[in-house]
Amino acid sequence: MELTGALAAILTLIVLEVILSADNALILGVIVQKLPPALRRKALFYGILGAYVLRGLALLFASLVIQLWWVQALGAAYLLYIALKHFLSPQEAHAPPPLEASAAQFWKVVAQVELMDLAFAVDSVLVAVALSEKLWVIYTGVFLGILALRMLASLVVTLLDRYPRFKHLAYLVVGLAGAKLAVGGWDKLMKEVLGRPELALGLDKEAFSLLILAVLLLGTLWATRKPAPA
Template sequence: MSEGVLVLLSVAALEALLSGDNAMVLAVMVRPLPPALRRKALLYGVLGAYLLRGLALLFAVYLVQLWWVQVLGGLYLLYLMRQHFRDQGAKAPPRAQAHGFWRVVLLLNLVDLAFAVDSILAVVAFSQEFLWVFLGVALGVLFIRLLAGSVVAWMEGHPGLERVAYALVGWAGFKLLLEGENALAHLLHRADLAFHLPKPLFWVGTLLILVGGGFLALRRHA
């Protein structure tokens, strides 16, 4: 197997792992759309992700300066979680219609770019072969989008999982917010003000939300 193919497969796996939490976030964001528009929104999200990830790879040196993208993405995800749990027990909001479609697509790409800041820096450090790295990133993004569609269908059949999804959305938002603050602190040369969420702690929290919350949701559904 050639070195290029190994880089391709490794980067694709790395991108999928680093963005694994992205699938449930995307599922939550497209779920208010009518079923016919969800797949279309994810398709436009894929196209936007390829464009943004390609530009991010070309300008990876400057990517860390996009701290405000991470902060905005994190705040938006925390807002989504707050809105969902605040509205629990209230009348279910109506599905978003076609006029809200482009708003969802725009937000998909904003949040995807926020996640990209973390993952792109990692894959660029992994290899300097731009073509193979980009193809690997493209495969990873495609996997996440396909997984998001399956997550939406799973949530439709098991309504209790929606709370788990929004809890994970809030956790991911908290992570992005801290990463944005951390990047800003380093740009200002104030490392003493930097707050960092260790990767092991983030993944432990993610697993606890998915496994514990999923078990309770499925148990209640049963």
């Protein structure tokens, strides 16, 4: 019975990791698309390694990580910036990916992937700790969830290359994810740091994540639909 309960908790963690961070997978796809096609999988691979290290440390120091409101604020600012840049700079938005990239450009993209993973890890840690007290169950569920997210990110890159309209949807979801991180960071600042819970906005992160998922699913149907003949 105990093993059955542990397996159920692991499966739940994997599903929640994917559902609550579906926007994370899309963001990773958007970030690595800045690189030439040959380097994208390599960047995601290094992203997986870094994510395992960051999530592992985050789970060990969960009581400290949940107070990192400034990490979420940085992640929110970056996501809102790249979303606004996409919609306000149409020429750059339609520019093809580069054919070559320097080592500095490659590691810059990897660093951006790690920053976003750390920003999203704050809420992921809270969900994981709430579901189980067994450390091996938490680690197994979260780590398998990360692997699933990286696979989704690879799919996102393919969709971005094949369907031009999908890029607009991607950046819309990036902006929504930035708003979610911004509100989450504000709430943590008010509750955990300043002790002023009455000033928190009280965002239901699960409901907001499901809203983003619904936008992503409906938008994907629109983006991948063949345009009507003229």
